[in-house]
Amino acid sequence: MKxxxxxxxxxxxxxxxxxxxxxxxxxxxxxxxxVMWIMVLFAQTWDAMGGxxxxxxxxxxxxxxxxxxxxxVTQVGLYYDVGVFTAHxxxxxxxxxxxxxxxxxxxxxxxxxxxxxxxxxxxxxxVFGLRGPYFAIGTLxxxxxxxxxxxxxxxxxxxxxxxxxxxxxxxNAKAQFFYWxxxxxxxxxxxxxxxxxxxxxxxxxxxxxxxEDKADAMGVHTLRHKTVTWAISAFFLGISGALxxxxxxxxxxxxxxxxxxxxxxxxxxxxxxGGKGTLWGPVLGAILFHVIKEATWTWFLGWQWIAxxxxxxxxxxxxxxxxxxxxxxxxxxxxxxEVDQSKIVNTDxxxx
Amino acid sequence: xxxxxxVENVTKSFGGVVANQSVSLTVPEGKITGxxxxxxxxxxxxxxxxxxxxxxxxxxIRFKGREISKLRVQxxxxxxxxxTFQQTRIYSKMNCVQNMLISVPHRNATFADMFRxxxxxxxxxxxxxxxxxxxxxxRKLPAGDLSFGQQKLLEFAMALMNEPxxxxxxxxxxxxxxxxxxxxxxxxxxxxxxxxxxxxxIEHNMRVVMNLADTIYCFAHGELxxxxxxxxxxxxxxxxxxxLGAH
Numbered sequence: 327m328k329x330x331x332x333x334x335x336x337x338x339x340x341x342x343x344x345x346x347x348x349x350x351x352x353x354x355x356x357x358x359x360x361v362m363w364i365m366v367l368f369a370q371t372w373d374a375m376g377g378x379x380x381x382x383x384x385x386x387x388x389x390x391x392x393x394x395x396x397x398x399v400t401q402v403g404l405y406y407d408v409g410v411f412t413a414h415x416x417x418x419x420x421x422x423x424x425x426x427x428x429x430x431x432x433x434x435x436x437x438x439x440x441x442x443x444x445x446x447x448x449x450x451x452x453v454f455g456l457r458g459p460y461f462a463i464g465t466l467x468x469x470x471x472x473x474x475x476x477x478x479x480x481x482x483x484x485x486x487x488x489x490x491x492x493x494x495x496x497x498n499a500k501a502q503f504f505y506w507x508x509x510x511x512x513x514x515x516x517x518x519x520x521x522x523x524x525x526x527x528x529x530x531x532x533x534x535x536x537x538e539d540k541a542d543a544m545g546v547h548t549l550r551h552k553t554v555t556w557a558i559s560a561f562f563l564g565i566s567g568a569l570x571x572x573x574x575x576x577x578x579x580x581x582x583x584x585x586x587x588x589x590x591x592x593x594x595x596x597x598x599x600g601g602k603g604t605l606w607g608p609v610l611g612a613i614l615f616h617v618i619k620e621a622t623w624t625w626f627l628g629w630q631w632i633a634x635x636x637x638x639x640x641x642x643x644x645x646x647x648x649x650x651x652x653x654x655x656x657x658x659x660x661x662x663x664e665v666d667q668s669k670i671v672n673t674d675x676x677x678x
Numbered sequence: 679x680x681x682x683x684x685v686e687n688v689t690k691s692f693g694g695v696v697a698n699q700s701v702s703l704t705v706p707e708g709k710i711t712g713x714x715x716x717x718x719x720x721x722x723x724x725x726x727x728x729x730x731x732x733x734x735x736x737x738x739i740r741f742k743g744r745e746i747s748k749l750r751v752q753x754x755x756x757x758x759x760x761x762t763f764q765q766t767r768i769y770s771k772m773n774c775v776q777n778m779l780i781s782v783p784h785r786n787a788t789f790a791d792m793f794r795x796x797x798x799x800x801x802x803x804x805x806x807x808x809x810x811x812x813x814x815x816x817r818k819l820p821a822g823d824l825s826f827g828q829q830k831l832l833e834f835a836m837a838l839m840n841e842p843x844x845x846x847x848x849x850x851x852x853x854x855x856x857x858x859x860x861x862x863x864x865x866x867x868x869x870x871x872x873x874x875x876x877x878x879x880i881e882h883n884m885r886v887v888m889n890l891a892d893t894i895y896c897f898a899h900g901e902l903x904x905x906x907x908x909x910x911x912x913x914x915x916x917x918x919x920x921x922l923g924a925h
Contacts, residue, residue: 525793529772529780536769543729543763544840545755545784551792603771663773666815 363512369608371559372593377602380535385465387590391583393564394571397434412483424494442564473584487578601648688737697723712891760842770822778804
């Protein structure tokens, strides 16, 4: 547990190689690979809730959208009046210098992360009374409502959305910049969760997943753990939303910021595909899912949704435990699940 | 010897069913107290009332002199009053060691404690207690893969890991094979003497409870029928009637 096994080290090497060499070898796919890292982040953050803690949130996309809007409003609001900017979208000649752009972006990302985490913590107090399917539907409702509410809020552009400041660079520079931002946040997210699961926190959320009433009866601070888990998920989702909004350049509530039926479902599908509740499952699932998705979009256009649907069906019907979960069942010793022979004679005597 | 738990005139009903009718009893410190009674006589209901799983209708429950009937489950557990479940509850996808480690006392857990690692001493204690219940060899296996009896033993070890002052055991020997029961009685007694944990035990197995308990309370139809030493309970005509039926 403490020292990563060899297989894991190989995993890191492969991922870092893809991450660093990817945009250099395939520069025209830079943005697609950047989105792949966002997908990895999605799966990681969803797994923290659905996989590790057993709270299947269908509303995590809320924090993606919240982060996107918080960042956008910050970027614009630092230098212009947001209401005026959105009301005259395109008409006022709003320009941002290079310095303004980066200051706005970095402040925006920081506020997006913190704002989303605070939002999650405050919603958490109310929805964590719900369990199982009720939690899933409750959070789905919140995410759908958020899209509609933002769409009706004219200060942030309503259904018309916000055009974000233009990146102060030429050619491939924008794709390159956001690629490294996305890659870095996915890595940070992975490293953070890996550490988090190695502390008491990991066991506590697993206990909540396996039997929350028992955890209560043993004195575990269940609500505290649930709230913090969601806030951490939201923190990273907020960052990813801020980055994605700026990569797109234009955000609006239903399709870009709160895409419940695409990204919101992909999060769940990717995690289940890779194997929920495992360290590598979400990463593997996200990469596989994204590659298949991009490939079908490119070569089998028109069939892409059918292909994704097939993956989900095969996953749910034939191997619900996901790829890594299946490996864990097949080769339990590889994951340290084994009878320890060292003291077996001794304990047998005691049991008798 | 002080009384750790004092239950006074507790009444609890579910709709029209009165599960506990003005029940009073005490659990003295350092002793093993038994609770017997036919099925549906309100034993588990009383346990649930004590640990705060549901509010009581009237009466008072005190732990070390402090009123706890208004506290919530987790708060009561953190005071050092712990229970095990009749249906046996363990964290089935976690391995035995993890089950043990998450059961460390949360009495003074601060916010930052969530992100700490377990100390060497805690890990050793987990191993030691797993060996105490005879599960050391299986410590890396998911708890859900253990047999029912082993899960009971694990749940007992988890309770000990929590270092409670009082442990409420709901049918600790149900579903355990007769040869293992002797080992379990021995371990319950050692938990009482070596670890100094006061026990309050619901038990249907008469041989076990007569062997184990210092004092026994007997329930029937939600009311306290009799209480006294095992010998006294065994010869009490009302208890015999309650079990065998008096006409």
